[in-house]
Amino acid sequence: MTNLYGAWLTDTIAADAPSSCGIAVDSNNRAHINYVDPATNKLKYITNVSGNWITSTIDNALAASAGQITTDSNNKAHIAFKSVESSASIRYATDSSGSWVTETIESVWTEPGDMRVDSNNNVYVIFLNNGIYLATNESGAWVSSYIPGSSDGPFRDIAIDSDNNVHGVDYDVNNYVVQYASNISGVWITDSADYISLGASVYMQQMSVDVDSNSKAHIVYSYWDDESLSNPNEIVYISNNSGSWETEKIFYSCSGLFSCFGSYSLPNFSSSIDPNNKIHYIDSYSTYTTNALKISRLAAGYEHTLFIKPDRTLWVWGHNDYGQLGDGTTTDRLSAVQIGSDSDWTAISAGWKHTVALKEDGTLWAWGYNEYAQLGDGTTTDRHSPVQIGTDTDWAAISAGGAHNLALKADGSLWAWGLNGKGQVGDATTTKRLSPVRIGGDIDWAVISAGYEHSAALKSDLSTVLTWGWNMYGQIGDGSTTDRYSPAEIDYAPAADFTGSPTSGTAPLTVNFTNTTTGGVAPLSYEWDFENDGVTDSTTENPSHVYTGGGTYTVKLTVTDSNGIANSLAKTDYITVNICLSPVRIAGTTPVYYSILQDAYNAAVDGDVIQSRNASFTEDIDFNRGISVSLEGGYDCNYSTITGKTTLNGNMTINDKALSIKNFTWICQ
Structure with missing residues (x-):
């Protein structure tokens, strides 16, 4: 799904619903998607090339999850995922060389927690293994290091600043502390960003960190308090802009605009920093929040x-x-x-x-x-x-x-x-x-x-x-x-609308009308006026009408809902009907029209041209007057263009000094 052109567009890219998936968008606005194929449990990759979705298998090993995906400055995809082929491990895959290359990052049972790429296209992956570890391939091989002070808490996230320093956040489940760590020039610095005073009754739900252009961290986290049933769900924002940590609650799911419909109803969310270092937040209740405005x-x-x-x-x-x-x-x-x-x-x-x-x-x-x-x-x-x-x-x-x-x-x-x-x-x-x-x-x-x-x-x-x-x-x-x-x-008035097909042609013209009205409280009733003369011609929802006379016609539809609320739509000059001229004529400044070929020949004089429409005649013709005439067939309704041939079904007797015939098909009887 994308809103590339200002409206949301959807496309089916895989036949089966994946068990897990991820997406990243590169600088060319091309989507890169990884997912676990439910039929094979293999990790697959999809991208859109020249308007077509191209799928490839990333790794033949069994994948437990799609993991994380991101792209680098060269628009190449990098993926970290959990493999369960023989023994569990976190694996890394990239297509930077034009084909997929996979490597083992670490042999552990856990999922990759987050994945980022710095400005030098070095990859960073965090994972849980009795504490949080950061793995990077900066040296050309994967090296993992423990983040000091981190705990076994499952909620963790990292961000990379403009100097390629790593910033991380996790929740210490033993001490009920939001823990922040930054690696400045290779040295880890840890700090307790926020103490969750509710203690053991707290269940952390989600956590993210972003870094602004001044290398200041912005953290958003959500938690559920199992004991505070009156106001259990909160989302909290923390920043260290002033040099010390400041906390602000930005969402109260039981005292804001939207209600808590049962337990554990805190929404999923994502946050991001804009060029002015303002935090933007979106949650699954479709609630958008930003601290760019300071009155709440x-x-x-x-x-x-x-x-x-x-x-x-x-x-x-x-x-x-x-x-x-x-x-x-x-x-x-x-x-x-x-x-x-x-x-x-x-x-x-x-x-x-x-x-x-x-x-x-x-x-x-x-x-x-x-x-x-x-x-x-x-x-x-x-x-x-x-x-x-x-x-x-x-x-x-x-x-x-x-x-x-x-x-x-x-x-x-x-x-x-x-x-x-x-x-x-x-x-x-x-x-x-x-x-x-x-x-x-x-x-x-x-x-x-x-x-x-x-x-x-x-x-x-x-x-x-x-x-x-x-x-x-x-x-x-x-x-x-x-x-x-x-x-x-509220009964929204029906919005009357319809289509007709065809909307032009030659009489007699049969037009099939389709009701496309929206709104109104069902059942709806319909009044069709096919000639806009004030007379109801049909009350069927999807009627047909035969136009026998030439000209243009305005069509009107009136729709009334079950509460008596009506709405009308008239489409002016919507239907155009052409009337064909008689099938035969003697050409000239003032053509003379006839219904059969024999009558036209009988009235012709030496040198006349007899024209006929692209039609079929059943008659016997006797050309016996000793004059020179030409027959030209296959004309359209208005004798302006030859569109086919005239068909004659019958016998033809020729006894003239000269007879020219063009665009005729003669079927002798």
């Missing part, structure tokens, strides 16, 4: 603003007549002030004159105007500073509306509270709710947004949208202006 959460209400800094402190400013800023007063603030000293805020949302927020531990907080119970604390008393709403610790996302709120929990359930006069809470009533109530029983809600007096939410398929609440101006999008008291799925 921002919210604007009716007359107040809030943001959460990267250090997770909360800052506010603006109008404060009901305590919506949360600083314990009702004094307006013309510049940003910090709310308390807590540094564990993770999400913020501002309503009309109230605020809701989440903390790192999954707790829900609110403050400000509360006449309509929008704070959710069971009262209608205004709050001038943050108060915790209930005791639950599994809140995942929030959205504040005019005087109501929506929230998601970690299990994907939807909750709401506050003003409900228009049904904006979504519990099928118009009763205001003083505390959060669950909306329905679904657990696949993914995104929420609260409007002034209506609500919208997106399901986890990222295509199903539901809305409810006030609908005077059609904001619910259901084709009406009726308020909705519970979530209703």
Whole structure:
């Protein structure tokens, strides 16, 4: 799959699904792929040459995994993989000489952990063997060395800086430490980058290291805390830009936009450094994060603003007549002030004159105007500073509306509270709710947004949208202006479309139409107007129509879904129908047309040219008038081009002084 041309393109490159595979792209944008053939357990290699996928077997030894693949400055592939032919070993393969050459790096049972190539095309591979070892072929032969301080932890990664120094990272499972090591001029220097204070309950899931242009390390790791069930999954970023290690949590899988749907749900991820030394991160929840922007959460209400800094402190400013800023007063603030000293805020949302927020531990907080119970604390008393709403610790996302709120929990359930006069809470009533109530029983809600007096939410398929609440101006999008008291799925209007074949030809012309409409709620109904005259000619989904008259025709299709929402498409001058002239004529400035050859001959005078279309005639002809005429057959409909021959089925009697015949086929009867 590639988005080389701005859209994702896919191609099947192997008939069977491989048990493991890897990919690298060289400087010519050519893909290099290695995989284990499930039928033979042999390691194979695929690359695209001149638009064709070429496959070769790398090694005849049995391969346990595809391992690692990378390319060098000469666009040659380098692969490290685990072989289990006779005894397990880590092997190396390259096609730098034009054919595959394999070597044994080390006889161990483990997989290669990571693989890099420096600017001199030297290869570096790390593997586990009672500690982490780095193997390199810099001297022409493979040499392995132990990385001091490394442990048996399975999560390890390396990076090469611009001076070809190696930087590595692993997790010390005995001391619960993220361990960093760098080899500067041949000497290993180790450091504890981050201590995971949760201890033995932590399960490290993934780890990566990148090095910027200043040779500073940037580490991203993820872990699962088996005992902290309220907020178990986190992804952490560490850097030593300032000379000492600084830690920042960039993802809370149970208190961010996306929910944790069960245990061990932390996403896979990858990170990279851009030319400006900013870290970019992408995970399998399709969440993209970068520290090129330094404000992590921002919210604007009716007359107040809030943001959460990267250090997770909360800052506010603006109008404060009901305590919506949360600083314990009702004094307006013309510049940003910090709310308390807590540094564990993770999400913020501002309503009309109230605020809701989440903390790192999954707790829900609110403050400000509360006449309509929008704070959710069971009262209608205004709050001038943050108060915790209930005791639950599994809140995942929030959205504040005019005087109501929506929230998601970690299990994907939807909750709401506050003003409900228009049904904006979504519990099928118009009763205001003083505390959060669950909306329905679904657990696949993914995104929420609260409007002034209506609500919208997106399901986890990222295509199903539901809305409810006030609908005077059609904001619910259901084709009406009726308020909705519970979530209703948005009916996307059908997008009428069709094709016809053929779209031009000679009458009588039969055109087959194919409906290609998308959207709408099934079943759909169809109204075809083949001549755009306001008359419905067919209600079949894929009809045919015969055009007998010449000219151009506009075709219109109207599609209506099961909810009565209709959409029409008219294709102007879509069908062109040609009418053929009579099959025989006497040529001249003003041709005279006939239906049979004998009639044309009977009307001809000496020297006339009789022309006929590329058609078939069944008649007996008697050329007996003693005149000179020429017969020219095989013309098209308009007598502009000879496209074939005229066929005569019958007897021909010739008794003229001169008769010339061209492009005729005579089948004597």
